[in-house]
Amino acid sequence: xxxxxxxxxxxxxxxxxxxxxxxxxxxxxxxxxxxxxxxxxxxxxxxxxxxxxxxxxxxxxxxxxxxxxxxxxxxxxxxxxxxxxxxxxxxxxxxxxxxxxxxxxxxxxxxxxxxxxxxxxxxxxxxxxxxxxxxxxxxxxxxxxxxxxxxxxxxxxxxxxxxxxxxxxxxxxxxxxxxxxxxxxxxxxxxxxxxxxxxxxxxxxxxxxxxxxxxxxxxxxxxxxxxxxxxxxxxxxxxxxxxxxxxxxxxxxxxxxxxxxxxxxxxxxxxxxxxxxxxxxxxxxxxxxxxxxxxxxxxxxxxxxxxxxxxxxxxxxxxxxxxxxxxxxxxxxxxxxxxxxxxxxxxxxxxxxxxxxxxxxxxxxxxxxx
Amino acid sequence: xxxxxxxxxxxxxxxxxxxxxxxxxxxxxxxxxxxxxxxxxxxxxxxxxxxxxxxxxxxxxxxxxxxxxxxxxxxxxxxxxxxxxxxxxxxxxxxxxxxxxxxxxxxxxxxxxxxxxxxxxxxxxxxxxxxxxxxxxxxxxxxxxxxxxxxxxxxxxxxxxxxxxxxxxxxx
Numbered sequence: 001x002x003x004x005x006x007x008x009x010x011x012x013x014x015x016x017x018x019x020x021x022x023x024x025x026x027x028x029x030x031x032x033x034x035x036x037x038x039x040x041x042x043x044x045x046x047x048x049x050x051x052x053x054x055x056x057x058x059x060x061x062x063x064x065x066x067x068x069x070x071x072x073x074x075x076x077x078x079x080x081x082x083x084x085x086x087x088x089x090x091x092x093x094x095x096x097x098x099x100x101x102x103x104x105x106x107x108x109x110x111x112x113x114x115x116x117x118x119x120x121x122x123x124x125x126x127x128x129x130x131x132x133x134x135x136x137x138x139x140x141x142x143x144x145x146x147x148x149x150x151x152x153x154x155x156x157x158x159x160x161x162x163x164x165x166x167x168x169x170x171x172x173x174x175x176x177x178x179x180x181x182x183x184x185x186x187x188x189x190x191x192x193x194x195x196x197x198x199x200x201x202x203x204x205x206x207x208x209x210x211x212x213x214x215x216x217x218x219x220x221x222x223x224x225x226x227x228x229x230x231x232x233x234x235x236x237x238x239x240x241x242x243x244x245x246x247x248x249x250x251x252x253x254x255x256x257x258x259x260x261x262x263x264x265x266x267x268x269x270x271x272x273x274x275x276x277x278x279x280x281x282x283x284x285x286x287x288x289x290x291x292x293x294x295x296x297x298x299x300x301x302x303x304x305x306x307x308x309x310x311x312x313x314x315x316x317x318x319x320x321x322x323x324x325x326x327x328x329x330x331x332x333x334x335x336x337x338x339x340x341x342x343x344x345x346x347x348x349x350x351x352x353x354x355x356x357x358x359x360x361x362x363x364x365x366x367x368x369x370x
Numbered sequence: 371x372x373x374x375x376x377x378x379x380x381x382x383x384x385x386x387x388x389x390x391x392x393x394x395x396x397x398x399x400x401x402x403x404x405x406x407x408x409x410x411x412x413x414x415x416x417x418x419x420x421x422x423x424x425x426x427x428x429x430x431x432x433x434x435x436x437x438x439x440x441x442x443x444x445x446x447x448x449x450x451x452x453x454x455x456x457x458x459x460x461x462x463x464x465x466x467x468x469x470x471x472x473x474x475x476x477x478x479x480x481x482x483x484x485x486x487x488x489x490x491x492x493x494x495x496x497x498x499x500x501x502x503x504x505x506x507x508x509x510x511x512x513x514x515x516x517x518x519x520x521x522x523x524x525x526x527x528x529x530x531x532x533x534x535x536x537x538x539x540x541x542x
């Protein structure tokens with residue numbers, strides 16, 4: 001018997017206890033329509049955010065370097081992302097003679113899908129509430145019980161796009177870029193995962209919405225999990241191949257790395273994937289360590305602002321941090337990059353994990369922890 | 371209804387991709403087919419309410435082990451090492467007959483399971499809305515109580531493998 005509400009919360013004790021459930025949708029057809037509309041809205045928001053984020057990035061970096069940035073297309077250059085998109089769509093898609101054609105065609109898609117899929121579980125409001133328009137736009141596409149694991153699974157599948165692109169291009173720069181990149185992504189994925197386990201122990205749940213609710217009830221996890229947060233942030237930057245860890249595409253050494261041979265919209269998909277996974281990491285940082293959609297204090301001026309705006313503000317802060325780091329720091333050397341992951345971040349994350357676990361164990365025994 | 375459609379699609383993909391792993395002439399394609407196979411299996415786990423297994427399948431197999439495979443295969447890039455084009459006739463005949471034998475065994479076992487054995491039906495304790503079957507909590511509890519010894523032995527085995535890798539790597 002198919003019950004829509006349980007489809008994504010497979011097999012687990014439902015997050016929404018029956019008596020708390022707001023408007024439980026039992027009609028499969030309406031449930032699908034609602035999911036479709038939610039998906040449509042969220043995907044559009046994600047893509048438009050991504051487009052204007054490139055504009056914001058160019059503006060912010062330009063200001064930091066005492067330039068003006070894009071200012072010709074539209075007022076303040078606001079139409080620049082649209083012009084870029086049209087240019088990208090209009091360009092020819094060239095397949096190199098040496099390329100392994102099927103893999104070459106699939107690689108951008110394999111890179112794009114995991115990046116976008118991460119947004120399926122980002123709650124932009126309390127996932128126990130009904131959402132907007134009487135449930136037609138839900139607060140999260142899927143309120144998954146294994147939220148963090150799902151994120152880790154996506155980030156580990158995301159590396160395939162890079163390897164496939166590097167291999168199939170038939171170009172030594174691409175291959176070298178892909179090798180570097182996959183080494184980097186696999187290493188930093190480990191530190192990313194271990195830094196998240198601290199939050200997991202602290203909150204006792206993998207569900208992103210429940211993690212936010214826990215922070216609302218206690219304090220933001222950046223305070224007890226500060227070292228975890230630092231490791232998460234650095235690993236997140238490295239995981240998305242952003243500066244100063246953008247070795248896969250180091251233009252002075254590798255021309256453009258794994259996406260060297262791609263043109264037109266197939267390059268566009270890599271570009272989209274990079275920025276969207278950067279957005280996902282920023283949103284995840286906001287949710288796991290900065291209270292997500294919850295206002296910082298449960299008193300009147302803060303609670304008047306709705307949850308999605310809080311999430312967006314925190315998210316924007318992290319994006320600004322990304323730009324700031326990008327325009328400040330030079331690129332790492334490859335051995336320094338690996339050294340940072342294995343000799344600095346890994347021990348810190350592990351120590352953080354052990355200390356959190358011990359404190360929680362003592363806390364539970366002493367009755368501090370409920 | 372929806373669950374059945376997903377089940378059939380994922381099952382068919384798992385079968386086709388498993389065949390593809392063996393048949394594909396290019397080792398890179400075989401590895402990619404294996405990826406498809408692992409993802410379909412993960413979907414099947416999800417349909418069987420084993421959500422932790424779903425995530426673990428993706429993180430461990432698709433995310434770590436297969437990446438390593440793909441690394442090795444793309445670097446060595448063995449072209450066209452197809453079993454049917456192998457020159458060693460005896461080895462070829464042996465491989466094919468062994469494969470056929472195993473295939474017959476598999477088909478026989480499946481036929482037996484579908485005709486004589488009990489039909490696999492998910493227990494009510496698994497499908498009920500309040501069931502905790504297959505969740506991370508349940509899985510963790512089982513791993514650290516009922517299956518503690520095999521779990522710890524496995525970690526010991528992995529540790530030995532790790533040390534072995536370090537020793538072998540250092541020697542060169």
